[in-house]
Amino acid sequence: MNPELFSTKQRILDAAEALFASHGFAGASLRQVTSNAQVNLAAVNYHFGSKENLINEVLRLRLDKLNADRTQALQAALTKSPTQLEDVLGAWIRPALAASANEKGSTAFVRILARTYAEQNERLRSFLHDNYGHVLRDFTTALGTLLPHLDKQELYWRMDIITGALTFAMADFGAIKRRGASAEQHRELTADHLIHFAAAGLRAK
C-alpha cells in the first residue's frame, strides 16, 4: 500500500511501460515484464489482478497527468491577454511532448499511446475518448473564439490533423533525428515546428 519509489508495484509499472512501448501489449509477456522488474512472475496478478488491468493502469496513470497538464496550460493561455493562437496550441502540444520523457528520459509512454491508437482496441479507444473527450472539447472551444471564421466541424477536422502530426512526432517516428542536441532541445524544437505549422494551417482560408 505504500507508494515507495522502488516498490514491487512501481517496478512492474516501469518495466511494463518500457516493454509495452517496444513490443506492444500482446508482444510483451508478463515473464519479460517481471524479469526486467526483478520481481516474481505472480506479482503482476497479485498487484494488478491481470495483464489487462496492468495495461489499463499504465495508461491511466500517464493520461491523468497529461490531461491535468493540458487543462492547466490551457487555462494559463486563456488568462493571458490577448490570447494568442500559438499559446493555445502550445498548451495542447507541449504537455504531450513533455510526457514523452519519463524520469529515465525514455519515450515509452508516447510510443504506447501511438500504439494504442493503432491497436483499434475498442475498449482502449473508448477509454481514451472518455479521458480525452472533454479536454479536446475545451481546446476546440478556445480555438473557436480565436478563429471565428471556422465552424465547429472544420475545427474538429483541423484538430484531428494536428493531433495526428503530434502523435507521430511524439513517438519520434519521423526522419528528423537530433544531432548533438539533447532530448530537451530536440523536444523544444519539435514543439516549435509543430506549433508554427499548426498555427498556419489553422489560420488558412
Next chain:
Amino acid sequence: MNPELFSTKQRILDAAEALFASHGFAGASLRQVTSNAQVNLAAVNYHFGSKENLINEVLRLRLDKLNADRTQALQAALTKSPTQLEDVLGAWIRPALAASANEKGSTAFVRILARTYAEQNERLRSFLHDNYGHVLRDFTTALGTLLPHLDKQELYWRMDIITGALTFAMADFGAIKRRGASAEQHRELTADHLIHFAAAGLRAK
C-alpha cells in the same frame, strides 16, 4: 505458382492483412489467419516459410504499389505547368488514402502501416525506410523548388508533420466520422482537408 485470385496463397494474404490490422502482428495468430482464410494451418509455413515472412510479404506487396502510385502521381504533377503546391501534396496524400481501401473496402493496410510505425521494430523500420527513402527525397526536392524560402532541413521537418497527420488520418483514428457519406466521399474530404491544411503549413514563414 499461379497468381489466381482465390489461391491458397492469396486467401492467406487477405486474411492476414485484415487480422494484422485489427489485432496486430503479435496479436493475430496463424490459427486465426488460416481459419479465416479457410485454409489448413500448415499452409502458411508451406507458402511463406514463417509467420515473420508472411508479415513482410503483406507489407511489401502493398508498399510496392503505394510507392509506384506516389511516384507516378508526382511525375504527373511535375509535368503540369505551372506546378502547384497542392498538386505535389496531392500526389503524396491521395495514393496513401486510396491504399486505405482494398477490394473489399477495408482499411486494413493503412492500419497495418500505422501500427508498423508504432511497433518500432527495427527490421520493419529499416524496411520501410529503404522502400520509402528515395520517394520521400523526390517529394522533398519537388517541394523545395516550389518553396525556395525553406531550406532542406526545414522541408524535412514539415514533411514529417504532414506524414504524421496523414498516417493518423489514414487509419481513421480521429474524432471525425463520416455521416451518411460513402467511404470514397469521406476519403476525398479527408484528402482535401489534409492538402489544404498542409499547403498552408508549408507556405508559412
Next chain:
DNA sequence: CTAGAATTCAAACAAACGTTTGACAAGCGA
C-alpha cells in the same frame, strides 16, 4: 496413362503464454 512434383491435411511437437496455487516470510496492531 503414368511418374513425379506440388500441394493439402490431420496430428503432433516443444515452447511460451497468463493465471492459480499453496507454502513461507515479513510486518503489525492488540
Next chain:
DNA sequence: TCGCTTGTCAAACGTTTGTTTGAATTCTAG
C-alpha cells in the same frame, strides 16, 4: 507473543503459440 493481513516465491495449471512431420491428395509434364 499472538493472530492476522500482506507480500513473495517456486511450481504447476491448462491453453495457445509457431512450426514440423508424414501420409494423402491434386496437379502436371512426358
